[in-house]
Amino acid sequence: MKARFLGIAELTDVPDVAVVVDVMRACTVAAWAFARGAERIVLAESLKDALDLKARHPAWAALKDGPPAPGFDLVNSPALLRTADLGGRTVVQKTTAGTVGALAVKDASLVLCAGFVVAEATARVLRERAPRSVTFVVTGEDGRAEEDLACAEYIAARAGGAGTDAAEFLRRAGASRAAVELTQGVRRGSSPEDVPLCLEVDRFPFAMAATVEDSLMVLRRYPVPGHPA
Numbered sequence: 001m002k003a004r005f006l007g008i009a010e011l012t013d014v015p016d017v018a019v020v021v022d023v024m025r026a027c028t029v030a031a032w033a034f035a036r037g038a039e040r041i042v043l044a045e046s047l048k049d050a051l052d053l054k055a056r057h058p059a060w061a062a063l064k065d066g067p068p069a070p071g072f073d074l075v076n077s078p079a080l081l082r083t084a085d086l087g088g089r090t091v092v093q094k095t096t097a098g099t100v101g102a103l104a105v106k107d108a109s110l111v112l113c114a115g116f117v118v119a120e121a122t123a124r125v126l127r128e129r130a131p132r133s134v135t136f137v138v139t140g141e142d143g144r145a146e147e148d149l150a151c152a153e154y155i156a157a158r159a160g161g162a163g164t165d166a167a168e169f170l171r172r173a174g175a176s177r178a179a180v181e182l183t184q185g186v187r188r189g190s191s192p193e194d195v196p197l198c199l200e201v202d203r204f205p206f207a208m209a210a211t212v213e214d215s216l217m218v219l220r221r222y223p224v225p226g227h228p229a
């Protein structure tokens with residue numbers, strides 16, 4: 001399996017298989033939303049689209065990054081989400097990087113969304129599918145976000161079958177600009193517990209895949225052989 005690591009702006013073709021990585025925090029938040037019972041996550045193109053969807057579907061939960069805002073029910077924080085009851089609900093998510101990265105590869109035949117919390121499940125899907133090449137979308141900081149690159153490289157190594165120690169990858173992610181800013185409370189709508197939650201390797205047994213459904217990009221749990229979805 002050949003792996004390439006690209007920022008969103010570097011995507012010039014439609015990949016066959018794409019893994020969209022946003023450790024801090026969109027993909028970690030998405031995984032927690034599923035763990036808290038969400039049925040699906042609609043990835044919105046814009047804040048306006050998110051609010052329009054919420055207005056048309058009042059039972060849905062709208063989520064954005066940054067500070068809490070009128071019309072939105074949730075912020076992009078795993079720590080603040082982990083006590084939410086989202087049983088059976090649809091979440092609409094709009095963030096600066098993660099949701100944008102997923103939408104940028106919506107025409108790929110397989111779009112997985114990942115962070116450390118679903119690393120092995122994601123790698124396992126790749127091992128099973130065994131594509132000739134995988135495009136890792138490093139969503140943060142124009143493809144240079146160290147937490148996303150480290151996680152992408154870790155998943156690629158695991159997908160290659162190597163027995164890979166997570167420690168050095170986690171050290172890089174923990175020293176990233178995003179981790180520092182989240183720890184210092186520079187980023188709004190956050191908790192001091194967000195960084196450790198984003199660095200929990202294999203916290204969840206499921207992978208996450210996004211597909212276009214009725215013109216919306218919808219993220220769902222993706223069954224992993226040998227694990228409950």
Ligand SMILES: O=C(O)[C@H](CS(=O)(=O)O)OP(=O)(O)O
Pocket residue numbers: 022024025026027065066076095096097098099140187188
């Ligand atoms: O919410 C996040 O972690 C970031 C944006 S910021 O940290 O609020 O500036 O968005 P994401 O798309 O999850 O990287």
Ligand SMILES: [Mg+2]
Pocket residue numbers: 022023024025026097098139140178
């Ligand atoms: Mg990010």
